[in-house]
Amino acid sequence: MAFNLSLDRRGFLKALAATAGAGALPALARATDDGAGGQWQNWSGNQSARPRNLAYPATEDALRQLLAATTGTVRAFGGSHSFSGVVPTDDTLVSLEAMAGLRGRDGDVLHFGAGTRIAQAGDQAWAEGHGLINEPDINLQSLAGAIATSTHGTGLGLPSLSAQVAGLTLLDMAGRRHRLTAADGERFDAARCSVGALGLVTEVSLRTVPAYRLEEYTWTLPLDEAMDFVEREKDNFRNIEFFAFPLGGTAIIKTMTPTERQDDNLAQDDSNDLLEMVCELAMRAGWLTATLQKLVTFFVEENRRWGPAHKIYANRRTVRFNEMEYTVPAERGIECLRKVCDTLREQDLNVFFPIEFRYVAADDSLLSMFSGRAGASLSVHQYYKQDHRPVFAAVEPLLRACQGRPHWGKLHSLGARELRALYPRFDDFQAIRRELDPRGRLLNAHLKRLFVDGAPA
Numbered sequence: 001m002a003f004n005l006s007l008d009r010r011g012f013l014k015a016l017a018a019t020a021g022a023g024a025l026p027a028l029a030r031a032t033d034d035g036a037g038g039q040w041q042n043w044s045g046n047q048s049a050r051p052r053n054l055a056y057p058a059t060e061d062a063l064r065q066l067l068a069a070t071t072g073t074v075r076a077f078g079g080s081h082s083f084s085g086v087v088p089t090d091d092t093l094v095s096l097e098a099m100a101g102l103r104g105r106d107g108d109v110l111h112f113g114a115g116t117r118i119a120q121a122g123d124q125a126w127a128e129g130h131g132l133i134n135e136p137d138i139n140l141q142s143l144a145g146a147i148a149t150s151t152h153g154t155g156l157g158l159p160s161l162s163a164q165v166a167g168l169t170l171l172d173m174a175g176r177r178h179r180l181t182a183a184d185g186e187r188f189d190a191a192r193c194s195v196g197a198l199g200l201v202t203e204v205s206l207r208t209v210p211a212y213r214l215e216e217y218t219w220t221l222p223l224d225e226a227m228d229f230v231e232r233e234k235d236n237f238r239n240i241e242f243f244a245f246p247l248g249g250t251a252i253i254k255t256m257t258p259t260e261r262q263d264d265n266l267a268q269d270d271s272n273d274l275l276e277m278v279c280e281l282a283m284r285a286g287w288l289t290a291t292l293q294k295l296v297t298f299f300v301e302e303n304r305r306w307g308p309a310h311k312i313y314a315n316r317r318t319v320r321f322n323e324m325e326y327t328v329p330a331e332r333g334i335e336c337l338r339k340v341c342d343t344l345r346e347q348d349l350n351v352f353f354p355i356e357f358r359y360v361a362a363d364d365s366l367l368s369m370f371s372g373r374a375g376a377s378l379s380v381h382q383y384y385k386q387d388h389r390p391v392f393a394a395v396e397p398l399l400r401a402c403q404g405r406p407h408w409g410k411l412h413s414l415g416a417r418e419l420r421a422l423y424p425r426f427d428d429f430q431a432i433r434r435e436l437d438p439r440g441r442l443l444n445a446h447l448k449r450l451f452v453d454g455a456p457a
Ligand SMILES: Cc1cc2nc3c(=O)[nH]c(=O)nc-3n(C[C@H](O)[C@H](O)[C@H](O)COP(=O)(O)OP(=O)(O)OC[C@H]3O[C@@H](n4cnc5c(N)ncnc54)[C@H](O)[C@@H]3O)c2cc1C
Pocket: 043, 044, 075, 076, 077, 078, 079, 080, 081, 082, 083, 086, 087, 096, 114, 115, 135, 136, 137, 138, 140, 141, 142, 143, 144, 145, 146, 147, 148, 149, 150, 151, 152, 153, 195, 196, 197, 199, 200, 201, 202, 317, 407, 408, 409, 410
């Protein structure tokens, strides 16, 4: 979401925020070694751990030795950008940050170290004359972390990152190396979106396309018109999404289309400071939230940017929030969004952050949210200083009633029983998981809830 503001409008909003005492930007969380093990925190700050071992192995051999030398739970982390408890353990936390970068190329398939961030993958692919098929709206995630949760961008014809995987290398909990491709059938389909439950991924090979450029166009519409527009036009744009502000009845629409223009225009007004101020204001003066959402059409200016695709996809997000996202069948997306917006209005829930609405193509991995069906993803956010539970508790039943599947990296309340009902091949995944991790070393508390029947919620 970008607020492209003129200086006058910016000044006006700053003055308004000053009256509510808006604070400065908080520092983002990271993993640190404090000599007695380590400390880890995710991006939004809602997950943390004090692991006995915090390891950064640089080779597969070093990783294998680590697995042999430690007991207890092992979890990997990448960019630490997940909101759900998929990472934390107080036993062993592993980063493959030292295994990053482009390792080689076979035709249009590029082989990357699993710790490579999407930003680096995009840059290195571009230098080789390639581009990722689609990308999410930030690029700080690692490739292994992003595919573990089926991280996605938007576009009805474009699949998630898990479905862009041509092959991957995984060390199982016995230290055995598995190089998996489509030829490995179900194991490959399980490993492409595994929530990190099958082993530690050391290499990710991505199918790419010839390098391409995109033009992004952003503008606002009244919310009802935006819903009609996106439903009508979803097949006509390579990438289309919108941000719904239900209390204000407004929306920001964003489309991306391929362009041949070579004169890059990448300038993007950094409006994070402003967003932070608006969030602080809305938090302190909830009665203003609907008005602030209405003002979105006043503050957000129509804007076009163009350049290399990987430079256009990514946004800079420094205003922290917590997030719930469910993917419903694509054809039910707008119907479901209407219900969510109605409920937020009826219950008068104080949330300034908009609902992000995106489309994603179907794939055939076992546990991707898009497995077997194209999806509409609805992401509900709450500013990190506000309690997200009332908002998420209000919308989760609606998202579930529309056959929604939760994003593995975002907050939700489901356990093994509910997930089995959502994924026809859930038990096939479980069989592979037990084979590769028979002692359940990869199961932290959150993964137990996901994969062990009857585990506490
Ligand atoms: C600001 C922000 C914007 C976001 N935008 C999007 C978006 O546009 N689209 C979207 O779909 N999601 C989005 N997300 C969610 C995010 O993409 C996912 O949660 C993603 O999984 C995070 O990747 P990561 O590298 O940070 O992994 P982490 O959060 O560190 O880990 C995620 C999972 O991957 C596992 N893992 C990590 N490395 C390995 C490894 N080497 N081997 C095995 N398992 C491993 C972890 O154990 C964990 O289960 C966003 C999140 C934030 C905070």
